[in-house]
Amino acid sequence: MKNFSPQVTWVLLALALAVLLAAPFVLYPRFLIEIMCFALLAAALNLLVSYAGLLSFGHAMFFGAAGYVTAHAVKVWGLEPALGIVSGVLVAAVIGWVTGLLAIRRQGIYFSMITLAFAQLIYFLALRMDFTGGEDGLQNVPRRALLGVVDLSGNLAMYYMVTLITAFGFFAIYRVVNSPFGQILKAIRDNEPRAISLGYRANRYKLLVFVISASLAGLAGSTKAVAFQVVTLADLTWVTSGEALLICILGGLQTLLGPVVGAILIVSMSHYLATLAEWVLMIQGLVFVVVVMLFRKGIVGEYYAWLDRRAARREAVPLTPPVPEQ
């Protein structure tokens, strides 16, 4: 997280609040909700990739599984949205724990492949199991009143609820990263043997952050299920995982705002090019290639780097050293 001065941070936060409050009157709430759900999913993935150094290809499984459970809970069991979302998140956490147990012990590409394998497993299970509705998915999930009280049938109300949830998710990530726990994670990421030699049980920390990341991805999926009232197999495919990854990279790994910027761009693009479906895939691939080759830090990352360079130039060391006192 970029260290702006406190005044700047407060101004930025106030600005963000104003934008968030006003946005649904300028753009379609559903569009904004979609951006926020994907931003949260990408942020969850970003947490894992950037701060734990673990590249997961299977985050869609948390996203989709939580979505299915929440949709089922709300539609069939009649739970109200808050409980439904909580159940979805819990399921995602459990899946994350089981997957993590097996995946954490392996390094690098093996870790990624295990996550991919588990994701495919979940996908096939979802395809076959009855409660997921197979190819059709779960549709017409009713919009019950939040906590039995707040009416969510209108898009504006739903938008505010999603904004709150997303803000909570991002705040959770911020707290995880800027905490002793986050520091230890960074240490493990940078030099695991050394961290272990200092007495930290690296695998436990990695498993914990994996579960946190899975839960947040599940939160995104559950929220999306409640807001859009439908869950399909597409939410579970590795294409969705790939999109989340693209958002992370485009926005900037190792930044908190990167996923937001990336989500805005990617979701907007798929909306405005909705009529040209194949173009979307091509453009996404092109963006991937260009970003990886040229702008590895992503949009937000490059901006921060530019800010750093500017600050460094201001504090440049004078060319002639001061004369020492005699």
Next chain:
Amino acid sequence: MNEIFGIPLSAFIGQLMIGLINGSFYALMSLGLSIIFGLLHVVNFAHGAQYMLGAFVAWGLLEFMGIGYWPALLITPLVVGAFGLVMERLLLRRLYSVDHVYALLLTFGVAMLMEGAFRWKFGATGQPYPNPLKGGFELGMTFIPAYRIWVIAASLLLCLSTWFVIERTKLGAYLRAANENAPLVRTFGINVPRMLMLTYGLGVGLAGLSGAMAAPIYQVNPLMGNSLIVVVFAVVVIGGMGSILGSIITGFGLGVLEGLTKLFYPDAAGIVIFVAMIATLAIRPHGLFGQEPK
């Protein structure tokens, strides 16, 4: 006898054939992936797209130039391999100095780009490709198409000759040496960057050849690489990334396993390979034939 393990013999042999066919493609594709990963340490996510490219090249040769299957078998890997050479030279080479994950992401992006481009041009439906080896053999109650026998035999031959080249020839020795210690091999005067480029081209060419061979069996469509690539990754992981023999044996073995599972336990057929992968990683983390990474 007409039954084996309670299944009619003809069905058993039929599924075995299907398993061997799928296994042939798994083996060929995982061979290419293993070679690329072994030397370049790049997980080539574009492998499925390059396989698809091979099928389309073969189809295009027939459709636009009237070039039949057998010449296409020679031309396609060269064309697709050339594409791989260009990709390595222009794109991948610049990413060796940074974290390996960027190369992986690059290949992922290229795969998306290729799939999008082909879907735009050809749509998602398939183009048919005629069977070059019609007819087959009657084996008791079952009919075994001749083309499938050819595919299995050809892949076995290709796999074993590739293994031979890498493990038993001088060129292969250079490759394996560069795999272990590239800077040192460079000091001996061997052009390692060019070897890397050619290796990538070889792996990609293998993918293209698989695509050409797959054209008469599966429809030639832009999505054909997608479902295959995920399974092939599982195969490579089970066999051990970077192990040539591991890829070959595991490829054929898992193909047969999948085919037979369809017979005895149809619902599990889609996931049996992933279950096997998870089990393997739990017990032998570096794959059945893999070595400890350095």
